[in-house]
Amino acid sequence: MSLGGGQNTDGSNAGGIFVQFNQDCTSLVAGSSQGYHLFALTPDDGVEEIYASRSGQDTCLVDRLFSSSLVAVVTVAAPRKLIVCHYKKGTEICNYSYSNTILAVKLNRSRLVVCLEESLHIHNIRDMKILHTIRDTPPNPRGLCALAPAADRCYLAYPGSSAVGEVQIFDAVHLNAKCVLSAHDSGLAALAWSSCGRRLATASERGTVIRVFAVPERVRLFEFRRGVKRCVSISCLAFSACGTFLxxxxxxxxxxxxxLAEPPTPPTPQPGAETPAGGAASGASSSATASAGGAGGAGGGAGEAEGGGWLGWLSSAVAAGAGLLPAQVADVLAQGRAFAAARLPIQPSRAMVAITNVGRAPRLLVATATGELFVYALDAADGGECALLRTHRLLEPHPHPHHRDQQAPPLDAHEAEGAGGNSYAGALRGRDPARMSDSERDSELGAALEGSPPRGPFDLRDPKHFPPMRVQPSQPTQD
Incomplete structure (x- = not known):
């Protein structure tokens, strides 16, 4: 989930600010012409800058691992080099150089994945050793890929074709191909995993239909129609932590x-009961369409995806007589509509979204490449129009050409050696990390992987800030 102004879905900036939420949507990172910045979300719908590198290096990609001190950075000056940092110490732990420009970097607690245009490189995040390389992938100039946040279901999704919406699922722990999804007729535009790694959301370049699949079962669970008025370019899909919203x-x-409402449980037929016409057991595709229709009915009329009016009436008619219409017509009319919608005060070229809880209240967060963060209230019960609560100005956008359009500098001898293995540069405790032993590097990585305590104003209601205390029973007083 990343973006920059006028750039592709991988998030690298082109005349804007690179912005990305971390895996649990508790903070966000931003890349600027002066370095990278880390922001924490506070319980009062605020934003607090907790770190600024101020290195003077134009940063085109940056990602933070949950709330740890581990940060992965790619700069415009060295677009083929991944730098892994311990931001609290302000030190570079290691870096790794590749044969081509880095288009995307994905992290979870088990793996770090680097995406190039025609290959994917999987590292063990504990020691940064490369474990596997997926070579000769279909051309992927936008660096589109998604890594599940869950370490126990560490699935990597990436395009299996540049012409149609085929998704390859790779198990990044056991290092084998898991399955292939035929998601859309046109090319892919966005991918997103649920926090548990069991559901994958997809969108195509047409931008009209969004689908959710169960993985690795390859069952289509939900199908939503974003709108009927126009085709758009979808830049981001994001699940809520609970998996209820997308x-x-x-x-x-x-x-x-x-x-993502679950489909109602069908009544159990009584012995001897007569099966109605058209009531034969349906396959996974039919049940998925029904569940999507139920998901969208509650929030009709939000934004461009009209769930009420004539479309809502037709959807009800489809549900009542699904067996009387051609399958293609029934599928289109039964697609779920938006449950809620937020209207941005500007029309961004691209925007990143996240759904999280702030002070136990659901919030929709929208970050743009022009440096704004919009905080909206999300009514989890009734949906509808989301109210804008706060607007934050993160950083001023900085104009520069897309880092992939630049001519990448040739690898020097030290970097060329690193293309086949780790190369280290920079100062760590006053020493060149190239002379660090494996145990020293692993120790630094372990320290960076440790979680950080919450920052900003404390919330007395939040157990993450103030865990519940056990009151010891008083001892009887002896006379």
Whole structure:
């Protein structure tokens, strides 16, 4: 989940600010012409800058591992080099150089994945050793890929074709191909995993239909129609932590939120009961369409995805007589509509979204490449129009050409050696990390992987800030 102004879905900036939420949406990172910045979300819907590198290096990609001190950075000056840092110490732990420009970096607690245009490199995040390389992938100039946040279901999704919406699922722990999804007829535009790693959301370049699949079962669970008025470029999909909601942003001023309601349990037929006409058991595709229709019915009329009116009436008609219409017509009319929507005060070229809880209240967060962060209230019960609560100005955008359009400098001898293995540069405790032993590097990585305590104003209601205390029973007083 990343973006920069006028750039592709991988998030590298082109005349804007690179912005990305961390894996649990408790903080966000931003890349600027002066370095990278880390921001924490506070319980009062505020934003606190907790770190600024101020290295003077134009940063085009940056990602933080949850709330740890580990940060992965790619600069415009060295677009083929990944730098792994301990931001609290302000030190560089290691770096790794590749044969081509880095388009995306994905992290979870088990793996670090680097995406190039025609290959993917999987590292063990504990020691940064490369474990596997997926070579000769279909051309992926936008660096589109998604790594599940869950370490126990560490699935990597990436395009299996540049022409149609085929998704390859790779198990990054056991290092083998898991399955292939035929998600869309046109090429892929966005991918997103749920926090548990069991569901994958997909969107195509047409931008009209969003689908959710169960992985690795390859069952289509939900299908949503973003709108019927126009095709758009979807830049981001994001699940809520609970998995109940899915947000989608595009190059329009409307952000849609869909509710992933489970399909109702069909009644158990009584012995001897007569099966109604057209009531034969349906396959996975039919049940998925029904569940999507139920998900969208509650929030009709939000944004461009009209769930009420004539479309809502037709959806009800489809549910009542699904067996009387052609399958293609029934599928289109039964697609779920938006449960809620937020109207941005600007029309961004791209926007990143996240759904999180702030002070136990659901919030929709929208970050743009022009440096704004919009905080919206999300009514989890009724949906509808989301109210804008706060607007934050993160950083001023900085104009520079896309880092992939630059001519990458040739590898020097030290970097060329690192293309086949780790190369280390910079100062760590006053020493050249190239002379660090494996145990020293592993120790630094372990320290960076440790979680950080919450920052900003404390919330007395939040157990993460103030864990519940056990009151010891009083001892009887002896006379």
């Amino acid at each position: 947000a989608a942003s595009s190059n329009t001023e409307t952000v849609h939120v869909f509710r």
